[in-house]
Amino acid sequence: MHLVLVALIEIALAVAWELSLRGWIVERLRELSPGPPVLPVVVGAIADAILAPGDLAVRIGAGLFGVGLGWMYVAGRGAIAPICARIGFALGALLLEAVRLIG
Numbered sequence: 580m581h582l583v584l585v586a587l588i589e590i591a592l593a594v595a596w597e598l599s600l601r602g603w604i605v606e607r608l609r610e611l612s613p614g615p616p617v618l619p620v621v622v623g624a625i626a627d628a629i630l631a632p633g634d635l636a637v638r639i640g641a642g643l644f645g646v647g648l649g650w651m652y653v654a655g656r657g658a659i660a661p662i663c664a665r666i667g668f669a670l671g672a673l674l675l676e677a678v679r680l681i682g
Contacts, residue, residue, distance in 0.1 A: 582677055589673055593665040600626055600645070601652040601661050609653075620649035644668070 600623050608619035627645030628638045648661040655661075 582673075586670060586673060589669040590666055593669050594662055597648070597652075597658050597662045597665055601649060602658045605649055605652055616653045620646060620653060623649045623652075 604626055605616075605619040605623040608622055609616055612618050624642045624645030627648075628642030631638050631641035633641075648664060651660045651664060652658060
């Protein structure tokens with residue numbers, strides 16, 4: 580039961596995270612900067628790295644993951660693909676943590 584509740588919280592966090600980073604920051608920067616969406620994607624990834632809890636390695640990984648999610652957002656013209664990717668990543672990490680704690 581606890582695992583299901585934690586999974587629901589992770590899903591809600593993933594949706595909120597993507598809507599705030601990609602759906603707001605990247606979208607506002609795309610409105611302001613004409614041309615290729617490189618700058619909005621990079622700024623969204625930097626925000627992702629700054630907000631990630633952890634040391635430098637975690638922040639670099641979050642930034643790289645943010646670049647990928649940003650390009651998914653731009654290419655898909657919506658937040659569904661990056662939300663699904665972040666949910667998959669979060670639930671996979673949760674499953675690995677659950678297996679480590681149980682086994």
